[in-house]
Amino acid sequence: MGKVGFIGGGAMAEAIVAAITQGMVAREDIYVSDHKAKRCEELSERYGIHTSVGADSFVGTVDVLVLAIKPQAAAKAIAEVKGRVGNETIILSIVAGLTLKVLEEAFPVQPVVRVMPNTPLAVGAGMSAFACGSHADHLAAQTVEDLLSSAGRAIEVPEAAMDAVTGLSGSGPAYAFLMIDALADGGVAAGLKRPAAIELAAQTLLGAAKMALKTGKHPDVLRDQVTSPAGTTIAGVRVMEQHGVRGALIDAVLAATEKSKELGKK
Structure with missing residues (x-):
């Protein structure tokens, strides 16, 4: 080089x-x-x-x-x-x-x-x-x-x-940190100690990301692999859908994208 x-x-x-x-x-x-x-x-x-x-x-x-x-x-x-x-x-x-x-x-x-x-x-x-x-x-x-x-x-x-x-990967780490914090809060609410909850949450997101990148499979396919009929995961996913987590993340990317466009015009 x-x-x-x-x-x-x-x-x-x-x-x-x-x-x-x-x-x-x-x-x-x-x-x-x-x-x-x-x-x-x-x-x-x-x-x-x-x-x-x-x-x-x-x-x-x-x-x-x-x-x-x-x-x-x-x-x-x-x-x-x-x-x-x-x-x-x-x-x-x-x-x-x-x-x-x-x-x-x-x-x-x-x-x-x-x-x-x-x-x-x-x-x-x-x-x-x-x-x-x-x-x-x-x-x-x-x-x-x-x-x-x-x-x-x-x-x-x-x-x-x-x-x-900018809206997706540039700002994205902040969205991920927010999710780690929220998942850890859920773990603490369920009885885990804070350090363990943060480690469990962070490593889980890291592992999921590695699976998506290394397998090349669509995230929906990977999600289905861990979502058993009438099991624990679908119960959690159902609550996330009810609370609009998917829509919130989409809107976050779009909002950050629009802000980037605004800043670029100045």
Whole structure:
């Protein structure tokens, strides 16, 4: 993959660094710049990579440049590096709301890729979606997919789908945490101690998710496998349907999607 540089050394950047240092990219080929010197020292000591307060030392030599700054700092950071990166350098942006159009205005000849990751990236279980700009070919897309997949899973989508991705996988961890908390409350109400209830709830959701991903079976099929006639599970499912849990989750995704569209217009 060659050299990878990061503008911004926050949690998302660190998650990717932690993943790619496991064999994908040599530590001496990873560069991170952050405006806090202390943060640079932390990342350097933790991962054995190059860090600096500014990006001058690496911005012109990396093969992939990851923009991992906050949206309000993006314009300034991009202005400082545009025109200094190589024509073949892949620009990978995880800046929320930053469109391919804006990115390609700053990087008119480089392959530009917009990414929407989510917070489980930090534990190697992220779900990232990416959209490619006009100069990003199959090789660039594959490079980005490999990079992101090192910390979870990644899929390519049209940029028009990015708001839906934000509403589903971007905001989705919050829905899952709410479900874990609610299931744990149910366990406590049924007599379990809180730590045990949380562990049971969290591992159950993790296991169900793994089954869906690994088997490739439709969730309805997997649900039927655990739902015996006149059994305990159908009793619980019936209550969930009565309380509109399915509809609430659908509406949550749609509401978050609409909010993402609104924010994108500002």
